[in-house]
Amino acid sequence: MSDLHIWTGLLLGWILYAMFLTGTVAYFRDEMSQWMRPELAAQAQVPDAAEVVQRLADTMSVLAPDSPQWSFTPPGARNNVASASWANPRIPGRRGFASAVFDPATGQKVEARDTAGGDFFYRFHFQFHYMPVPWGRWLAGLCAMFMLVAIVSGVITHKKIFVDFFTFRWGKGQRSWLDAHNALSVFGLPFHLMITYSGLVTLMLLYMPWGSDAAFRTPAERQTLTAQMNANVPAGKSSGEKAALAPIADMMRQAQARWGRDNIGRVTVTHPGDAAARVVVVRGDFERVSTSPQYLLFDGVKGSLLQARDRVGAAAETRGVVYALHLGRFADPWVRWLYFLVSLAGTAMVGTGLVLWTVKRRARLPDPERPHFGFRLVERLNIAGIAGLSIAMVVFLWGNRLLPAGLPQRGEWEIHLFFAAWAVALAHALLRPAKQAWLEQLWLAAALLVLLPVLNALSTERGLFASLAAGDWVFAGFDLTLLALGGLHAALAVRAARHRPRGRAARRGAEPDATPARPRSTRA
Incomplete structure (x- = not known):
């Protein structure tokens, strides 16, 4: 267990450190994105999402009238801009989608510097950069599995780990590094286990697809599986018959009456301007410890409610809770700072483990x-x-x-x-x-x-x-x-x-350390 803990922590430790640190700052990615667009004024209060999305829809009817899909994200308490993406197969890359940020007050594109904002660190921590996205996610999953093994083997190896949490010997070289590593490990142990395991669960169908492939064989069955985990409603086929889009603000207000004024996560319009248009209003994650999909499906022309999804199955809900715990989007500012600090301690845990490896072995070098x-x-x-x-x-x-x-x-x-x-x-x-x-x-x-x-x-x-x-x-x-x-x-x-x-050589002439040596089997 000691050797397993040492080598699983070392071999991919530098990537794990980068994943932990970038994931830590990503808990404030919305605030970082605001700081990186200083031209946009701070908002005094959150604007009405229904009015903002209606403005965006009016803008898109001019900007991309022939697009088969629009998707809008209204501003929130942590985000002072509205964003929109729209399908355009003529645009290379990004799967044929274009995107932009808009002023909530006018519905027009904002004149702000081009920046990835805090989203760069968020995406880097689980898919890296300069490589195909599936490769990056596979690498992140391998690192997370190494981390999970290192945590479990570390708990088994450190038999007095909770006692050592209350002991720190300053200025003792290797002993101080070991005490710091122990204290940081125990301080956030439940969080470290949760964040590592939940990170694997979020991409479980990428890492272990065979169960779902065996249980859901037909396209219709797989569509049902996807609907349990995501608010992706099939767009269907366009009718080819022109029809005006009903006021989206009215549909939004039905959703607000159901979930709250400031709890709209996303609005998707398929086949706008067609008689087969559909509008999907998705509930946000605010004050909800689950990412399981809840949405309202409307007829885009008549404005009538076609379907209300309020719950999913037990397995999908469990997955949604685990995913939400990992993302922490439900958290208020105090809980978000707690996430940040404990995750920062996890970053330091990985860092002190890497440094401890060199400190411990330097003393044994000829x-x-x-x-x-x-x-x-x-x-x-x-x-x-x-x-x-x-x-x-x-x-x-x-x-x-x-x-x-x-x-x-x-x-x-x-x-x-x-x-x-x-x-x-x-x-x-x-x-x-x-x-x-x-x-x-x-x-x-x-x-x-x-x-x-x-x-x-x-x-x-x-x-x-x-x-x-x-x-x-x-x-x-x-x-x-x-x-x-x-x-x-x-x-x-x-x-x-x-x-x-x-x-x-330095130790031969030095006074012996009064601290008794511990057996190797009880230390990483």
Whole structure:
């Protein structure tokens, strides 16, 4: 169990660390997306979704009148823009869909910088980038399975794990790293198990399709399975007969009376302008710990209610609850911050485990000044995977403020900057002495984080002090969080500067450690 815990935690640990950290910040992806579009004013209150969607439908009737499908997402408490996508087979990529964000007050396209926003980190944490989506999700599933095995084997291996949670010995080298790893592991153990297992469940039909393939053989049966998990109503065929679309606002108000004014998740219109038009209004996830589909299906021409889906089967509902626990979209601000902090502790758990591997083995090296290739590889990947990832993520945010607004494919260039910075961090870690590389990258990450609010104040009218004065807590909270994370990286840099590795040669002349050695079988 000890060897299993060590190697499942190490072999894919750097990818797991990246998945954990990007998934952690994704809990505030809507707020991050707002910060990355500073041209859009903060909304004083959530606008009426029925009126917003009606404006979007009117705009789409001019923008894409021949599209066979429109899909609208109204603004919410955490999102100050409305978004729309529409089918257009002539557009390459993205499965023939185009998308844009719109001003809720006017229904017109917003004039804001092109950016992936917080959605980049959300999608990266389970499907990565620069590779086909199924490959990325398969890789994420493999990493999640390694993580699940590492958690279970870690609990079995650490027989005194709950006792050790209340013990921390500062400045004891390997012992301190082990105590930190134990404390971080126990602090969020139920959350770590839940988030890892639920991550696998969300894509279970991709990883293990054979059960559903055997149970649902015909297209109609598989359509029934899909309907239990998603609010995807078959569009049917167009009639070819022109007909005006009924007012969508009236249909929306029926849904609002059922679920609440601000709890509309998505509206889909199929075959708009045709006599066979259908409108699907989907319930949102607000204050509902389940993602199981609940929707109303309307006749798009007559405006009459055709079907109401209020519940699904027990298995589908269980899956919906597990999925909702993973996403955390139901959470109010306090619960969302709790998600963030415990997930950040999980990120630190993975990071301390990676560092512990090198700290523990350095003491056993015959010559710590000339370690073998495997040790040097792990050590340098730790630097780039931990400190380098922080640099890459904050460079992504710097790019949002510094790239020219009219740059073609500007959102993609923000992502290119992220990976370019990460690659430079890896090259730096390979070329510099290990301790110097740690210090330089941690200090650089701290400086970039602390100076980013300054750049925001210089490049926009929504700096920290202006946001505090206006009560704009999205921008103010984001800047304050950046300053706190910058302070954390600075503290880690100071701690790394004071660290003195204890190799075998150094220990011969040193006084023996009073702490009794523990059997290897009780430690990872």
